[in-house]
Amino acid sequence: MNEVYLPIAFTLVGALIARTERIAASYHEVLAAAANIFSENYKLWWSTNLPAITCRPTSICACVCYMALLARSPRWIKSVKKLLRVYNYFMLVTPEEAADRIYRDYTRLPARGKRPRPPFIRVCGTGDLFPQLVLAINVLVRKHPEIPVWVATRKPAMVALLDRDAPNLFIVFSLDSSQESWERMAQVFSLGHLRLRFSYLRTSPKDRIPACVSVVYNQQTNHRLPTDDHPGLCPADAGRLPMAGACAKCRRCWSLQPEEREDLCHRRSQYAKRS
Numbered sequence: 087m088n089e090v091y092l093p094i095a096f097t098l099v100g101a102l103i104a105r106t107e108r109i110a111a112s113y114h115e116v117l118a119a120a121a122n123i124f125s126e127n128y129k130l131w132w133s134t135n136l137p138a139i140t141c142r143p144t145s146i147c148a149c150v151c152y153m154a155l156l157a158r159s160p161r162w163i164k165s166v167k168k169l170l171r172v173y174n175y176f177m178l179v180t181p182e183e184a185a186d187r188i189y190r191d192y193t194r195l196p197a198r199g200k201r202p203r204p205p206f207i208r209v210c211g212t213g214d215l216f217p218q219l220v221l222a223i224n225v226l227v228r229k230h231p232e233i234p235v236w237v238a239t240r241k242p243a244m245v246a247l248l249d250r251d252a253p254n255l256f257i258v259f260s261l262d263s264s265q266e267s268w269e270r271m272a273q274v275f276s277l278g279h280l281r282l283r284f285s286y287l288r289t290s291p292k293d294r295i296p297a298c299v300s301v302v303y304n305q306q307t308n309h310r311l312p313t314d315d316h317p318g319l320c321p322a323d324a325g326r327l328p329m330a331g332a333c334a335k336c337r338r339c340w341s342l343q344p345e346e347r348e349d350l351c352h353r354r355s356q357y358a359k360r361s
């Protein structure tokens with residue numbers, strides 16, 4: 087890694103987390119029953135988003151996080167309060183209730199139109215997992231095996247808690263070139279989780295992408311990055327697919343690629359031999 091990265095406390099994300107924590111300390115409202123738990127997202131159309139206080143950023147993602155850039159908007163306070171209401175809701179209710187709420191609100195998203203309901207449920211469009219949310223996801227994937235549930239995280243401890251077998255659960259563990267990221271990758275490997283996949287946030291043309299990576303996201307504000315050198319490169323980031331609603335068409339992050347099916351079978355047989 088050639089670039090010099092700041093300690094997290096001095097980054098945009100460090101400031102965002104500190105600012106969100108100050109608001110959260112006195113904001114205890116819970117998502118109203120009539121409100122929808124999903125938030126709009128340009129690439130996904132809709133996702134369940136969480137506030138930055140749930141994040142455990144690496145030094146790289148802390149410097150390039152798009153959520154931190156949105157914090158400059160005058161509408162930020164309004165949107166962060168929605169995320170806090172969602173967070174407070176998950177902290178308050180049982181996993182069964184939370185799973186039913188996610189499903190109910192997913193079915194209430196528009197079936198067609200300008201921003202239609204995607205064919206998957208995306209959790210952590212912003213923010214990261216915490217135990218109450220993980221338990222709700224585990225209920226959700228079992229109750230609704232017909233819907234792919236796509237979760238992104240940077241927390242090995244939360245991966246350990248996620249359902250190991252549900253075929254509709256797609257766990258994408260996010261990597262980058264930071265030292266912490268390599269350490270976390272080693273931690274999640276040691277879990278031997280059967281549903282785990284890796285993504286990589288590329289911020290420099292010189293990044294070495296680990297062989298285990300299924301999908302590569304190019305830092306969107308960096309136009310020096312290659313756009314055709316990796317089979318898992320996100321086509322929206324590479325400019326090959328319009329960004330708006332790209333994930334519903336692409337499928338890479340919420341379905342298994344053929345080579346991953348083989349890897350999954352291999353991992354299952356290894357696991358069966360050990361246990």
Ligand code: SF4
Pocket residue numbers: 129301319320321322323332333334336337338339340
């Ligand atoms: S690789 Fe495909 S599914 Fe994944 S983020 Fe990019 S467009 Fe969406």
